[in-house]
Amino acid sequence: METIAAADEVVGICRDLLRIDTTNTGDPRTTVGERVAAEYVAEKLGEVGIDVELHESAPTRANLVARIPGADRSRGALLVHGHLDVVPADASEWSVGPFSGEEKDGYLWGRGAIDMKDFDAMMLAVVRDWTRTGYVPPRDIVLAYTADEEAGMQYGSQWLVENHRDLFDGCTEAIGEVGGYSYTVNDDLRLYLVQTAEKGLDWLRLHATGRPGHGSFIHDDNAVTNLAEAVARVGHHRFPTVVTPTVRAFLEQVGDALQIDIDPAEPELAIAKLGPIANLIGATIRNTANPTRLEAGYKDNVIPGRASATIDCRTLPGEADSFLAAMRELIGPDIEVEHVHQQPAVETSFDGALVDAMGAALRAEDRGARTVPYLMSGGTDAKAFSTLGIRCFGFAPLRLPADLNFASLFHGIDERVPVDGLKFGVRVLDRLLRNS
Ligand SMILES: [Zn+2]
Numbered sequence: 001m002e003t004i005a006a007a008d009e010v011v012g013i014c015r016d017l018l019r020i021d022t023t024n025t026g027d028p029r030t031t032v033g034e035r036v037a038a039e040y041v042a043e044k045l046g047e048v049g050i051d052v053e054l055h056e057s058a059p060t061r062a063n064l065v066a067r068i069p070g071a072d073r074s075r076g077a078l079l080v081h082g083h084l085d086v087v088p089a090d091a092s093e094w095s096v097g098p099f100s101g102e103e104k105d106g107y108l109w110g111r112g113a114i115d116m117k118d119f120d121a122m123m124l125a126v127v128r129d130w131t132r133t134g135y136v137p138p139r140d141i142v143l144a145y146t147a148d149e150e151a152g153m154q155y156g157s158q159w160l161v162e163n164h165r166d167l168f169d170g171c172t173e174a175i176g177e178v179g180g181y182s183y184t185v186n187d188d189l190r191l192y193l194v195q196t197a198e199k200g201l202d203w204l205r206l207h208a209t210g211r212p213g214h215g216s217f218i219h220d221d222n223a224v225t226n227l228a229e230a231v232a233r234v235g236h237h238r239f240p241t242v243v244t245p246t247v248r249a250f251l252e253q254v255g256d257a258l259q260i261d262i263d264p265a266e267p268e269l270a271i272a273k274l275g276p277i278a279n280l281i282g283a284t285i286r287n288t289a290n291p292t293r294l295e296a297g298y299k300d301n302v303i304p305g306r307a308s309a310t311i312d313c314r315t316l317p318g319e320a321d322s323f324l325a326a327m328r329e330l331i332g333p334d335i336e337v338e339h340v341h342q343q344p345a346v347e348t349s350f351d352g353a354l355v356d357a358m359g360a361a362l363r364a365e366d367r368g369a370r371t372v373p374y375l376m377s378g379g380t381d382a383k384a385f386s387t388l389g390i391r392c393f394g395f396a397p398l399r400l401p402a403d404l405n406f407a408s409l410f411h412g413i414d415e416r417v418p419v420d421g422l423k424f425g426v427r428v429l430d431r432l433l434r435n436s
Pocket of ligand 1: 083115116149177
């Protein structure tokens with residue numbers, strides 16, 4: 001097989017990356033390892049003659065971008081990206097060391113095994129193989145390894161697009177997480193979910209004010225009471241269902257694949273029929289607003305003059321404005337609303353030559369493969385890259401065992417990737433990039 005070298009090498013590279021602790025705690029003082037991991041990637045690229053530069057957004061917060069020139073340089077480039085950081089892991093909860101990169105029972109174990117050092121390793125293995133054999137891809141491929149995806153991206157992809165935009169010149173499309181993995185329907189049919197959309201994020205802080213006073217008096221302008229009423233209204237509210245183009249396509253295609261009657265006009269009913277996939281998309285048919293923090297007061301018998309709360313809001317593509325108007329109404333006129341952190345929703349259509357090539361690459365390695373677009377309720381580096389006008393897809397291919405609860409492994413205990421799946425992924429990625 002033409003990609004044997006990459007498939008052989010990918011496991012060792014993934015193991016090496018898993019052994020580098022790149023824990024992102026969200027606090028720059030305790031976040032580690034991104035520089036070490038980026039240097040490892042740079043060394044592996046340097047070994048085959050690809051020179052790269054590291055870009056540090058802050059000490060140790062390293063990003064790496066490399067361009068592999070294609071045969072037709074007039075064509076738009078394809079960005080292939082992965083983040084190097086991982087979320088924390090509590091070793092006492094794990095059955096192996098979270099940074100051991102241990103291989104057992106057909107899996108490579110470790111924090112980041114599926115999120116997303118698996119794909120980081122695939123990218124590296126494919127490009128190393130190409131360079132060693134003198135292969136030139138049809139168009140420019142831009143590889144990006146980022147810091148800080150797990151804590152808001154301001155030291156990673158967001159910093160790159162704000163400070164080194166030129167590195168992405170000519171990029172028209174991108175692939176990265178979270179998609180390309182299989183969901184087994186039966187022996188002859190596996191759905192591979194390709195991410196084409198992400199919800200937006202809007203963390204709101206509500207500030208209520210009132211008259212400060214003594215806790216023993218009659219008091220009718222209490223900041224805590226004012227805030228609590230608004231928070232309760234938001235928390236109890238259920239936003240109406242909205243079926244975006246991606247979710248409509250998802251429901252129609254999954255219904256067809258599973259041979260069940262799906263009516264996109266009744267999305268809740270439709271989702272209930274989908275069994276194990278239901279939890280993946282439950283939050284993708286409506287906007288959500290969940291209260292997450294409360295702050296008020298400093299003494300048991302003192303009524304404070306201010307109280308504040310944080311609401312974690314997630315909005316569907318195209319819904320940000322109407323959502324905010326509805327929130328304003330719910331919160332009421334007397335409470336100040338501050339936007340603490342905002343990231344836009346993204347959505348692209350599931351069509352074009354690259355999408356066709358994804359399906360073809362999967363089918364070449366798995367005859368029962370069928371691609372389906374989906375909207376993810378979380379966020380990825382795609383949010384930053386899409387601001388450059390790049391069409392972003394979640395496509396980090398993995399063929400998974402039918403009984404593996406893949407979704408629970410994301411940020412979960414005993415995160416692991418099937419070794420066969422990793423080799424499958426590198427073959428699919430190689431085919432896709434050669435035919436894109
Ligand atoms: Zn990730």
